Amino acid sequence: MxxxxxxxxxxxxxxxxxxxxxxxxxxxxxxxxxxxxxxxxxxxxxxxxxxxxxxxxCFYQNEAECNHPMKGYVAVNTNKKQVNGSASGGVFAAVAEKVLKAGGKVYGAAYSFDKQVTVNTIGIDRLEDLPKLQGSKYVQSNTENVFEDVKKAVLEGKKILFSGTPCQVAALNKFLGRKYENLLTVDIVCHGVPNQRFFNDYLDTLKNDSDDISEFNFRDKNRGWEDYFIAYSVGSEYKDIHCRVSSYYEEFLKGYINRENCYSCKFASLERPADLTIGDYWGIAKQHPELFKEDKWFERKYTGISCLLVNTEKGERSIEECTEQLELVPSTVDKIAAGNGQLRGPTHRSEKREYIFELYKSKGYVAVENDFQKSLTLSYRIKDSLKCMIPLKLKMKIKRVKHR
Ligand SMILES: Cc1cc2nc3c(=O)[nH]c(=O)nc-3n(C[C@H](O)[C@H](O)[C@H](O)COP(=O)(O)OP(=O)(O)OC[C@H]3O[C@@H](n4cnc5c(N)ncnc54)[C@H](O)[C@@H]3O)c2cc1C
Ligand code: SF4
Ligand code: SF4
Ligand code: SF4
Structure with missing residues (x-):
């Protein structure tokens, strides 16, 4: 039997x-x-x-091999164009560029724009495709058929970089079943993922009757790094929305719409499955006030600063190869974890999650959207519009004067 x-x-x-x-x-x-x-x-x-x-x-129900970080850095890519296309300081692009220039292959999450906007983990081997993998897509990426593809590429002997959420990296490690010297892995600090259908239903509220979305960015930096803005194109129109007035974004940032297991995620800690871990360096001004005496670091508070954890010796070697393109300032693991809750514990599961998904299941996303819009007070909307009206350069000037 x-x-x-x-x-x-x-x-x-x-x-x-x-x-x-x-x-x-x-x-x-x-x-x-x-x-x-x-x-x-x-x-x-x-x-x-x-x-x-x-x-x-299934690594989730068996042991997942993890490492405690050996070192921590403040990290910024010196290629400004790459930083602009990245969620924080562009560390991923610097590491990926090195692998691609060595004839290797890089895997990461990318949008595909057709009738719907979908997020899939794909492999690229051309430098011109790197922007597709840059930037945070705050929705679960589809890894169907990817692990087999990575295995094939690893066995061909090419240099491979696989990047993704820690659970995706742990899944790949378990699927491969052994370590390969030519495989480098990068995980992101991760506070959870919503799903593709819910995301597409939200996008329907942004579309007009005749056009689909042709561009989308969760971390548009035209108004800075620390304030989150979505930017997107529908037909010939280009728009941006502050996170606090976008139903999906606000609910994502508050952790209301994550996948169930994200609320007990074992990787919301300093035990990491990848060789390198990247995230936003939240709390940088508090942890490294000495940096902001220099104008270049002051400006970087608006363009993005990453935290980088080096978890293995292989990770350390890969970073040493990137020092021409990456500016690194030694930090500590404790300082990095102090400002980044996701390195200390999983997202709290709020009762709002039940409420939102019940509404979604019974009445669809339109009801979720209407409920969210009703919750926005007039003073909130006015404050938000004013914030959006101040150009970034002016904001920087005001802050610089205050800082001095
Ligand atoms: C769902 C999610 C939650 C996050 N939560 C936090 C957090 O709580 N705290 C924090 O400090 N940082 C968080 N991040 C990471 C952060 O947004 C940046 O990705 C990180 O700082 C790296 O930035 P970068 O500038 O080096 O590279 P970027 O170019 O911005 O990052 C690109 C990398 O992100 C990966 N990536 C993007 N979207 C996805 C996705 N949907 N699934 C898998 N991999 C993806 C790409 O494969 C690539 O490796 C989160 C990212 C995601 C996708
Ligand atoms: S791997 Fe496939 S065939 Fe084997 S037990 Fe699982 S579902 Fe069944
Ligand atoms: S999808 Fe992944 S976590 Fe879920 S049962 Fe399969 S191997 Fe395990
Ligand atoms: S929070 Fe944990 S389980 Fe959820 S997507 Fe991120 S790494 Fe995976």
């Missing part, structure tokens, strides 16, 4: 990485959406032979 396989007992035990789908020799597993749009693996009993490979490959 064949073993009966239960992939997970509750939703806290599955991050949706899809490694089980990739490993199944009988193609018996497929990812299916639940009623809120989050994807979970489902086994077709008629195809399953009970071999157990899917259970074995």
């Amino acid at each position: 064949k073993n009966e396989i239960v992939l997970f007992e509750n939703k806290e035990q599955c991050c949706g990485c899809g490694a089980c789908v990739s490993v199944c020799p009988k193609k018996a597993i497929s990812m299916q959406e639940d009623s809120c749009g989050f994807k979970y693996p489902r086994i077709d009993d008629a195809l399953c032979v009970g071999c157990g490979a899917c259970k074995k490959v």
Whole structure:
């Protein structure tokens, strides 16, 4: 009699990485959406032979190998164009450029624009494609077929960089089953992911009747780094929205719309599955006040500053190769964690999550949007509009005077 396989007992035990789908020799597993749009693996009993490979490959229910950071840095890419296209200080682009110039391949999350805007993890081997992987996409990226592709590329002997959320990196590590010297991994500090369907339903509220969205950026920097703005194009119109008046963005930043397992994420800590960890250096002014005596660092508070954790010796070697393009200031792991809650514990699960998803399931995203708009007070809207009206250069001048 064949073993009966239960992939997970509750939703806290599955991050949706899809490694089980990739490993199944009988193609018996497929990812299916639940009623809120989050994807979970489902086994077709008629195809399953009970071999157990899917259970074995699941890092979430087995041990995931992690490292405690050896070093921490304040980090900024000296290529200003790359910084502008990145969420924080552009560390990812500097490391990725080095790999691509050495003839390697880089994997990361990219938008694809068709009728819908979707986020997929893809592999690139041309430097001109690097901007596709830059910038934060605050929605779960689809890793279908990616782990097999990475394995193939690694076995060809090419230099490979795989980047993604810590759970995606841990899933790849487990899928590969051993370490490869030519594979470098980068994980991001991560506070959780919403899902693709919910994101697309939000985007529908931004579209007009005849045009689709052709550009989208969650971290547009025209108004600075620390204030989050979405920028997007619909037809010939280019618009931006402050995070506090965007239903999806505000609910994402508050942690109301994450995948269930993100609220107990084991990677919301200083134990990291990748060789390098990158994030925003929140609290930089408090942790490194000495930097802001220099104009260049003052300006960087508006263009973006990253924190970088070096977790392995391989990670350290890869950073040494990038020192021409990366400006690094030694920091400490404790200073970096002090300003970044996600390195100290997972996002709190608020009762608002239930409320929002109940509304979504019963009445659709329009009801979520209307409910959010109703919650915005007039004074809030006025304050927000005023904030949006001040040009960045003026904002910088005022802050510089105050600073001195
Ligand atoms: C869902 C999510 C939550 C985050 N939460 C935090 C946080 O709480 N605190 C914090 O300091 N930083 C957080 N970040 C990371 C931060 O936004 C920047 O990505 C990070 O500072 C790196 O910036 P960069 O300028 O070096 O590179 P960027 O060019 O901005 O980053 C590109 C990298 O991000 C990866 N990436 C982008 N979107 C996704 C995605 N959807 N799934 C997987 N990988 C993705 C790309 O593969 C690439 O490796 C989060 C990012 C994401 C995607
Ligand atoms: S391998 Fe990934 S998708 Fe499959 S059950 Fe485990 S966590 Fe979920
Ligand atoms: S037990 Fe084997 S055949 Fe069945 S779903 Fe898992 S990997 Fe596929
Ligand atoms: S919070 Fe944890 S489980 Fe959720 S996407 Fe990020 S790394 Fe994965």
